[in-house]
Amino acid sequence: MSSQPSSRRVLAIDPGREKSGLAVVDARDGCLHREIVPTPDLVPRAAEIAGEYEPGALVVGDRTGGRLALDELRAALALPVEPVDEHRSTEEARQLYLDTVPPRGLARLIPRGLRTPPGPIDDYAAWVLGRRYLGRQGDTSL
Numbered sequence: 001m002s003s004q005p006s007s008r009r010v011l012a013i014d015p016g017r018e019k020s021g022l023a024v025v026d027a028r029d030g031c032l033h034r035e036i037v038p039t040p041d042l043v044p045r046a047a048e049i050a051g052e053y054e055p056g057a058l059v060v061g062d063r064t065g066g067r068l069a070l071d072e073l074r075a076a077l078a079l080p081v082e083p084v085d086e087h088r089s090t091e092e093a094r095q096l097y098l099d100t101v102p103p104r105g106l107a108r109l110i111p112r113g114l115r116t117p118p119g120p121i122d123d124y125a126a127w128v129l130g131r132r133y134l135g136r137q138g139d140t141s142l
Contacts, residue, residue, distance in 0.1 A: 009025070009026040009032075010134060011024055011049055012024075012060075013042070013129070014086070019037065021125050023126035025130030025134060033053065043073060046058070058081045060073060061086040061125070093128050096128060
């Protein structure tokens with residue numbers, strides 16, 4: 001990676017009580033990384049990812065667990081921390097999942113409106129939060 005953090009790249013976090021979604025979102029290249037981690041592992045894993053991808057900001061959902069996560073993340077990472085509205089991010093994450101993961105096998109026969117992700121989508125919710133933040137900054141290529 002480059003030696004300078006990119007202001008057009010963010011580490012987005014959808015914090016939860018038991019598990020949290022993380023995504024590295026770049027204004028030009030889209031989602032570079034996403035994963036779900038147990039919430040107790042959130043801060044050290046976020047620090048590892050930030051070291052690898054060098055984002056310009058840390059974007060954190062403002063609802064479930066967000067306030068506690070904000071304080072811990074601010075203390076652990078030397079990045080600007082930006083809260084982002086999580087309203088309806090789970091529904092948007094479901095749509096993002098359906099848009100980016102084509103159905104396989106018999107699932108192709110199920111109408112899109114009836115399809116559901118096979119597991120948690122907290123990582124897609126983090127991706128949504130990163131896109132919202134970058135869109136707010138005027139990066140409309142997402």
